[in-house]
Amino acid sequence: MSGASSSTWRNWAGNVTARPVREVSPASVAELADAVRRAAEDGLKVKAVGTGHSFTTAAATDGVLIRPDLLTGIREIDRTAMTVTVEAGTPLKRLNAVLAREGLSLTNMGDIMEQTVAGATSTGTHGTGRDSASIAAQITGLELITADGSLLKCSAEENPEVFAAARIGLGALGVVSALTFAVEPEFLLTAREEPMAFDRVTSEFDALHAENEHFEFYWFPHTGNCNTKRNNRSAGPAAPPGRVSGWIEDEFMSNGLFQVVCSLGRAVPATIPAIAKVSSRALSARTYTDIPYKVFTSPRRVRFVEMEYAVPREAVVAALREVRALVDRSGLRVSFPVEVRTAPADDIALSTASGRDTAYIAVHMYKGTPYQAYFTAVERIMTAHAGRPHWGKVHTRDAEYFAEAYPRFGEFTALRDRLDPDRLFGNAYLRRVLGD
Numbered sequence: 534m535s536g537a538s539s540s541t542w543r544n545w546a547g548n549v550t551a552r553p554v555r556e557v558s559p560a561s562v563a564e565l566a567d568a569v570r571r572a573a574e575d576g577l578k579v580k581a582v583g584t585g586h587s588f589t590t591a592a593a594t595d596g597v598l599i600r601p602d603l604l605t606g607i608r609e610i611d612r613t614a615m616t617v618t619v620e621a622g623t624p625l626k627r628l629n630a631v632l633a634r635e636g637l638s639l640t641n642m643g644d645i646m647e648q649t650v651a652g653a654t655s656t657g658t659h660g661t662g663r664d665s666a667s668i669a670a671q672i673t674g675l676e677l678i679t680a681d682g683s684l685l686k687c688s689a690e691e692n693p694e695v696f697a698a699a700r701i702g703l704g705a706l707g708v709v710s711a712l713t714f715a716v717e718p719e720f721l722l723t724a725r726e727e728p729m730a731f732d733r734v735t736s737e738f739d740a741l742h743a744e745n746e747h748f749e750f751y752w753f754p755h756t757g758n759c760n761t762k763r764n765n766r767s768a769g770p771a772a773p774p775g776r777v778s779g780w781i782e783d784e785f786m787s788n789g790l791f792q793v794v795c796s797l798g799r800a801v802p803a804t805i806p807a808i809a810k811v812s813s814r815a816l817s818a819r820t821y822t823d824i825p826y827k828v829f830t831s832p833r834r835v836r837f838v839e840m841e842y843a844v845p846r847e848a849v850v851a852a853l854r855e856v857r858a859l860v861d862r863s864g865l866r867v868s869f870p871v872e873v874r875t876a877p878a879d880d881i882a883l884s885t886a887s888g889r890d891t892a893y894i895a896v897h898m899y900k901g902t903p904y905q906a907y908f909t910a911v912e913r914i915m916t917a918h919a920g921r922p923h924w925g926k927v928h929t930r931d932a933e934y935f936a937e938a939y940p941r942f943g944e945f946t947a948l949r950d951r952l953d954p955d956r957l958f959g960n961a962y963l964r965r966v967l968g969d
C-alpha cells in the first residue's frame with residue numbers, strides 16, 4: 534500500500550477542498566480492509582474518493598482519504614452470466630475500452646467516462662434512457678468493506694437488503710471494493726443531433742421520449758433554441774463522425790470555442806444573451822453511428838459547477854418552462870445550456886429514479902461565475918415539483934427533505950445504523966443528507 538501524509542484534496546470543479554489527516558492508496562482488498570481497521574483504531578473517519586467529479590462535499594474528509602488509483606482492473610468477464618467484475622477504482626473509460634476489446638458493452642452511461650466505477654455509481658450517475666436506467670442499475674453484484682473491516686458481498690440473492698441500498702450508497706455503508714455489472718454484446722447506436730425550437734421540443738416531449746431509446750436535449754438560456762439528441766440501436770454499418778466534423782463539433786464548438794465564449798461571458802455578462810442567440814443558431818444537424826460509449830460520452834474540458842434535479846417525468850415540461858420564465862424575467866446571465874434527460878423507474882432505495890419514471894433538469898454555471906442566485910431560484914422550482922437532487926451535484930436539501938422525497942429513506946438509514954453505527958464513514962455531507 535502506498536501511503537502519504539496530508540495534502541489538500543480538490544474536486545474537479547475546484548469548489549470543494551479538504552485536508553485529510555492522511556491518504557492511503559490500497560493495492561488490494563486486504564490492504565483496503567487494513568486501512569479501514571487502522572483508521573478506526575486511530576479514531577479517524579474514513580472516506581474513499583473517486584476522481585473528484587462530484588460538485589458536492591460527498592467525498593470530502595478530514596480523516597483518512599482512500600484513493601482509488603491502485604485498486605483498479607478487471608477481475609473477471611463471465612460470458613455465461615454476461616457480467617464483468619471490476620475493482621472499485623477502475624475508471625469508466627478503462628472499463629469501456631476493455632469491454633469494447635472483448636466485443637461487449639454496458640447498456641447505458643452518462644456524458645463522460647472519467648469517473649471511477651465506485652464513485653460514479655455511489656452518487657447515482659446516469660445518462661438518458663427510455664428503458665435503460667443509471668449505471669448503478671446495471672450492477673448485479675457488489676462487495677464492500679464495512680466498518681469492522683470485514684468483507685460483505687451482496688446481490689439480488691445474497692444479502693438482498695444490502696444490495697437494494699448499497700448500489701447507490703453515497704459512501705455511507707462502507708468502502709466498495711468491487712462491482713459486477715451486467716454487460717451485453719457490443720451494439721451500434723445511431724445518433725441524430727438536431728436543433729429544434731424550445732416550443733416544439735416541449736410540446737412534443739412525450740412523443741420524442743416514447744419514440745427513442747435515448748432522448749435528450751439542451752436548451753440555450755436567453756433563446757428559444759434547443760439541440761436534441763436521439764440515440765437508437767442500429768444494424769449499422771458504423772459511420773463515426775468524420776475526423777474533421779467530429780473535431781469541429783466536439784473539440785472546437787463544445788470545448789475550445791465554448792471556453793472562449795464562457796470566459797467572455799464571465800468578464801462581460803451583458804454579452805451572454807447575444808452570444809447565446811448566435812451560437813445556438815450555429816449548430817447544425819448531424820447523424821453518425823458508432824459503438825455505445827463513443828456515442829454516449831464526450832470530453833468536457835470547460836470547467837463548470839452543476840446542479841441537477843430529478844422530477845417525475847410528467848412534470849418536466851412544466852418545470853422547464855418555469856426555468857425559462859425565471860431566466861427571462863430575472864437579471865441572470867447564463868452561458869451554459871440546460872440539459873434534460875430521462876430514466877425509467879428503478880428499484881434502488883436512494884436512486885433519484887427510485888420507484889418513479891423520471892426526467893432530469895441540469896443547470897450549470899461556468900467556473901468562477903457566481904451560481905447561488907441561479908441555483909437557488911431553480912432549486913425552488915424543482916422542489917415544488919417533488920424534485921430529488923443528484924447526490925453528486927450542488928444542492929441544499931437535508932435529511933428531513935429526503936425522508937419525504939424518498940419513500941425508502943428509512944430503509945437506507947436503518948441499514949446504515951446496522952452497518953456503520955459509529956459513523957466511521959461519516960462526514961459533514963452525510964450528516965446533512967442522512968442525519969446523524
Ligand SMILES: Cc1cc2nc3c(=O)[nH]c(=O)nc-3n(C[C@H](O)[C@H](O)[C@H](O)COP(=O)(O)OP(=O)(O)OC[C@H]3O[C@@H](n4cnc5c(N)ncnc54)[C@H](O)[C@@H]3O)c2cc1C
Pocket residue numbers: 545546580581582583584585586587588591592621622642643644645647648649650651652653654655656657658659660703704705707708709710833923925926
Ligand atoms: C464533467 C462532468 C460530467 C458529469 N456528467 C455526469 C452525467 O452525465 N451524469 C451524471 O449522473 N453525473 C455526471 N457527473 C457527476 C459525476 O458522475 C458524479 O459526481 C460521480 O459521483 C463522480 O464520480 P467520481 O469517481 O469522481 O467520484 P467522487 O466524486 O470522487 O466521489 C463520489 C462519491 O462516491 C464515494 N466513493 C468513491 N469511491 C468509493 C468507494 N470505493 N466506496 C464507497 N464510496 C465511494 C465518495 O465518497 C463520494 O461520496 C458529471 C460530473 C462532471 C464533473
